[in-house]
Amino acid sequence: QSVLTQPPSVSGAPGQRVTISCTGSSSNIGAGYDVHWYQQLPGTAPKLLIYGNSNRPSGVPDRFSGSKSGTSASLAISGLQAEDEADYYCQSYDSSLSGPVVFGGGTKLTVL
Amino acid sequence: QVQLVQSGSELKKPGASVKVSCKASGYTFTSYAMNWVRQAPGQGLEWMGWINTNTGNPTYAQGFTGRFVFSLDTSVSTAYLQISSLKAEDTAVYYCARVWGPVVSEHYMDVWGKGTTVTVSS
Numbered sequence: 001q002s003v004l005t006q007p008p009s010v011s012g013a014p015g016q017r018v019t020i021s022c023t024g025s026s027s028n029i030g031a032g033y034d035v036h037w038y039q040q041l042p043g044t045a046p047k048l049l050i051y052g053n054s055n056r057p058s059g060v061p062d063r064f065s066g067s068k069s070g071t072s073a074s075l076a077i078s079g080l081q082a083e084d085e086a087d088y089y090c091q092s093y094d095s096s097l098s099g100p101v102v103f104g105g106g107t108k109l110t111v112l
Numbered sequence: 113q114v115q116l117v118q119s120g121s122e123l124k125k126p127g128a129s130v131k132v133s134c135k136a137s138g139y140t141f142t143s144y145a146m147n148w149v150r151q152a153p154g155q156g157l158e159w160m161g162w163i164n165t166n167t168g169n170p171t172y173a174q175g176f177t178g179r180f181v182f183s184l185d186t187s188v189s190t191a192y193l194q195i196s197s198l199k200a201e202d203t204a205v206y207y208c209a210r211v212w213g214p215v216v217s218e219h220y221m222d223v224w225g226k227g228t229t230v231t232v233s234s
Contacts, residue, residue, distance in 0.1 A: 002156065036220035038157070045207055045224040046149075046157065057222065089157050093217040097174065100216050101147070106156040 003028060004090050004104035011110040017078040020107045022090035023071060028102060030071035033093040037066055037075045040087040040106075049088070050075060077109070085111045114138035116208050116225035123231045129196040132228045134208030141189035142166050145211035147221055148182060148193050152204040162211060162219070163191060198232045205229050 005023040012018040022035060029035055037050040048057050050066035053073065065076045073092075077084055090104040119133040134146065148160040161172040163182040170182040181194045191208055206228050209221035 033217055034220075038221070040157075045226050046209075046221075047224065048220065048222050051212070051220045051222070052218075087156075091157075091159075091220065093219065101159040101162070101173070101219060103157045103159060 002105040003094055003096075003098045003102040004092060006088075006090060006104040006107045008105070009108045009110065011112055012077075012080045013112045014080055014082060016080050017076060018080060018109065019077075020075045020088050020090075020109070022073045022075070022092075022104050024073075024092060024094075025071055027096040028071075028092045028094040028099070029068065029073055031095060033095075035066065035068050035073035036091045037064075038089045038091065040089065041083075042086065046089065080111055082111050085109055114210075114223050116210065116223055118206075118208060118225040118228045121229040121231070123233065124198050125234055126198055126200060126232055128198050128232075129194060130198060130230055132193040132195075132206050132208075132230070134191045134193075134225050136189045136191070136210070139210075142186055145219075146182075146191045147209045147211050147219075149207040149209055149221070150204045151207065151227070152201075155204075157207075160193075160206075162216075165191070195230070198230075200232050202230060203232050 038046040039049045040046045053068040054066045088107045094102045117135045142165045147162045150158045160176045163170045183192045208225045210223040212222040213219040
């Protein structure tokens with residue numbers, strides 16, 4: 001069981017907007033620690049997508065956005081494209097024995 | 113450009129050892145810590161720990177103590193992961209990833225190696 005909970009799968013049609021949630025607790029997201037997101041395309045290494053809750057590294061399209069509130073964070077992808085089909089992982093810091101670095105279980109995004 | 117180049121796939125028998133390398137280039141190696149992340153077949157990402165490339169001090173996650181050792185050779189900007197007494201359940205892809213953030217609570221991984229597949233089978 002992952003410390004950070006993500007839905008196993010989400011889907012959307014091209015052009016649509018989807019969101020992926022990442023739910024934590026008072027020892028991680030709820031304690032104010034930042035959330036970061038990674039995209040893993042099939043058969044490749046993860047890639048940093050969002051850092052510090054809502055910041056995009058250079059080269060990441062502005063279709064990708066992140067937010068955080070309370071004990072949860074969200075990744076939103078607008079204008080869905082076929083090449084967005086991938087696994088997405090959230091990551092944060094946890095002050096309990098589970099940490100200090102924790103990942104969500106991952107969410108498979110399917111573009112219909 | 114900044115990159116991490118990992119060693120090639122390994123096939124090992126149970127009980128053997130393996131050493132995975134991660135060679136950094138394009139930046140000052142000792143200015144950024146290095147994480148190790150495991151991904152078992154069909155599973156998610158699992159943080160194994162990190163090593164301070166300035167001091168050589170490793171930190172291991174729960175479940176990765178004893179058989180797992182992080183080390184460095186700063187003369188060739190390379191980090192290593194050694195796993196001893198290999199078991200079938202160690203079969204996975206192992207990634208090195210550069211750490212960004214001055215303190216652990218702010219750590220994230222901004223550059224990743226392509227991964228090294230370790231297969232443990234008799």
